[in-house]
Amino acid sequence: MKVTTATLADLKNKNEKITMATAYDYASARVVDEAGVEMILVGDSLGMVVLGYENTLSVTLNDMIHHGKAVVRGTKNAMVVIDLPFMTYQVSKEEALRNAGRAVQETGAPAVKLEGGEEMSKTVKKIVAAGIPVVGHIGLTPQSVGQMGGFKVQGKDQKVARQLVKDALALQEAGACSIVIEAVPRQLARLITEKLTIPTIGIGAGVNCDGQVLVYHDILGLQTDMRPKFVKQFGSFYNPMVTAMQSYVEEVKASSFPSVEHTFTMDEEIISKLLEDF
Numbered sequence: 700m701k702v703t704t705a706t707l708a709d710l711k712n713k714n715e716k717i718t719m720a721t722a723y724d725y726a727s728a729r730v731v732d733e734a735g736v737e738m739i740l741v742g743d744s745l746g747m748v749v750l751g752y753e754n755t756l757s758v759t760l761n762d763m764i765h766h767g768k769a770v771v772r773g774t775k776n777a778m779v780v781i782d783l784p785f786m787t788y789q790v791s792k793e794e795a796l797r798n799a800g801r802a803v804q805e806t807g808a809p810a811v812k813l814e815g816g817e818e819m820s821k822t823v824k825k826i827v828a829a830g831i832p833v834v835g836h837i838g839l840t841p842q843s844v845g846q847m848g849g850f851k852v853q854g855k856d857q858k859v860a861r862q863l864v865k866d867a868l869a870l871q872e873a874g875a876c877s878i879v880i881e882a883v884p885r886q887l888a889r890l891i892t893e894k895l896t897i898p899t900i901g902i903g904a905g906v907n908c909d910g911q912v913l914v915y916h917d918i919l920g921l922q923t924d925m926r927p928k929f930v931k932q933f934g935s936f937y938n939p940m941v942t943a944m945q946s947y948v949e950e951v952k953a954s955s956f957p958s959v960e961h962t963f964t965m966d967e968e969i970i971s972k973l974l975e976d977f
């Protein structure tokens with residue numbers, strides 16, 4: 700059954716956890732969807748995970764649309780959410796709406812996600828008014844990592860914690876269908892979750908959020924160069940994949956692949972006649 704915003708609201712009301720994972724292409728989307736994950740995020744994290752950038756700031760809307768199309772094609776049931784990348788929604792509410800419209804119209808995904816709290820509430824409201832569901836994102840917001848001084852936990856002091864609660868309430872009031880809470884103390888995430896009627900999706904925010912999100916490559920142990928504290932690997936597939944590729948290289952060089960079972964054949968008489976002709 701196709702997951703919608705109504706499904707998410709119902710899961711929160713029933714106190715049932717929501718699962719969310721990233722996917723960046725057709726193949727990964729099929730795996731995530733078949734596993735029963737309710738929400739698939741086509742995150743601008745693809746800049747770092749798939750495209751090799753140092754951060755998310757270089758990702759363009761065209762990048763998101765390109766990958767988003769592939770993810771939607773690989774998804775049957777999960778609700779797909781497209782990240783709006785850096786500088787596609789910050790300039791004006793009108794430009795944000797145009798870009799959100801492009802993301803939804805060109806990918807077929809039903810929803811978008813953007814970073815920021817109270818200061819982005821009017822933008823969220825405008826996008827939602829056009830009929831596009833919006834997922835908010837507060838706490839550690841990677842597009843603002845330079846301003847934050849790096850990838851640091853947010854909300855440990857009273858002033859910032861208070862603002863994060865206000866951010867969450869403002870996004871809810873603006874019509875956001877759910878909010879990602881990233882890298883905040885678990886106690887604060889619990890407080891925000893209890894204050895909201897819409898679902899919270901945590902990443903590095905503790906177990907008391909309404910759901911959790913992790914990056915596909917982190918879940919499967921495909922990421923070897925960076926592993927944040929909040930990441931748990933549920934598989935370890937990087938080394939087996941390298942080993943399999945090494946076996947391929949060895950067999951090709953030894954001429955043991957392809958063997959007869961991996962090749963096609965034809966009538967020997969035809970080959971004999973060809974040899975006569977050439």
